[in-house]
Amino acid sequence: MTDEKLKEIINAVFVEQFELDPAELTPEKEIFTDLGLDSLDIVDLVIALQRKFGIPLRQNEELRKIVTLGDVYTVFLHLAEENPELAAKIAGE
């Protein structure tokens, strides 16, 4: 699994869920202020990521603290390191 592959998958969720321009999706972008999501959207982001990766996320502490898109990448990199099945799923996407 490459970091790039993971970022592609996460970016695709943002594009599909929130109709964002892929060109806007760079790691330093803040989810609320730059990408224009609000608290209702965050609920739907978590659900979409759950569905995409097949793992429960609502109680994930790290995910609750995300500020930037890069933070989202980091959360899933950590999850993939701890969970070989998740890493394999990502590699297979």
Add this chain to the structure above:
Amino acid sequence: MNDGRIARRRVVITGCGAVSALGNSAGELYRALCENRCAVRRMAEYEAEFGRALPGAPVSLEPSSVRAIPRRQRRGMGDAALYAAIAGQEAYRQAHLETVDLADGRSGCAVSSTMGSAKSIYEGVEMLLDGRREEIPAMQFFRCAAHSAALNLANLFGMTGVTAAPCSACASGLQSIASAFEMIAFGRQDLMLAGGCDELTPAVAGSFVQLFALADPDSRQDAAELSRPFDAARTGLVCGAGAGIVVLEEYEHARRRGAEMIAEVLGCAVNTGGAHVGQSDAASIARCMGLALRDAGITARDVDYAAAHATATVAGDREEAAALREVFGAGVPVAGLKGHLGHTLGASGALELTALCEMFRHDILLFTRNLTDPAPECRGLDHVTEPRPMKVRTLLKTAVAFGGINVALVLRNLG
């Protein structure tokens, strides 16, 4: 006022918008109706669920008009609310509402449908039953809420006045317009977006099948001939979808900003049969029409055109025809639009009203499609069955709903 009625202000229509199975603007809808086009087709996509392709009159939207509503406002809209939003945008443009401060607390929104988005409710329940409660999106509630269309339109247009959603099934749209009229007439608001919307779904069509109220689903007849208001061969209604939204405005408010006035709402009435949850009856419908005429300060002789509800059910058309005979005799042209459009449920009264406002601009009457042989119980009326040159100055529009709820509105042409 010296006639004993409560003093009230004049209310005019300054814009109309429509999303329908015959076109996604009031003008397109009107032209299609004049050309006798029919939106009813066999819904092959229902075959899996029902074992046959039920008739229906579905809407289709251009992706660009959907995208024209910003995602942040669109995300809480199921299909019905989306139709209302797009129709609302047309009404907004027609009325030039960019010149009005809709956040002044004096501008509100009365829009309703039979229920919240039927499709979204179905999806939500499916997820619950499948044990996928945690996958239900945050926005699902806003799509399912009974007042989904109203809350979404109020937020789309930034309106801070009254938001109301009188949901009364097939009378929803017209009742919303009647409510909005009263709010302006009695001084609570100066401007209201008002109307109704509804979706076509297998569940809703199926509920009419259960009640034996859907036009013969097993018939091999051409789908375009299935919805036959007042006709001897009528077998029931065909479900449709869409939205009709009008801008209602206090007369001086409209005059001061130079708005074009399409029509004046002279009066309205809402009443209930009170005897049967499933049906209204000729007596209460006639009473409703009479109350609306009195509210408008006119008599039946002053009406040039009666725009009927006429769903093409056996009982409904019989009762409404009897009411029309009692109020108007054979002296007033009568027509209904459900032969062309199907029954758009919560949208119907409002959507059909937008076509009638277009009719005001032209001198040709809208007519009843598929009325080739009026049923004996529906005779004694001047049925308009093809385009008829005639200027309409005053019309009466009715809607009749489950619950035995009747609504009637009187409009005067200001064109």
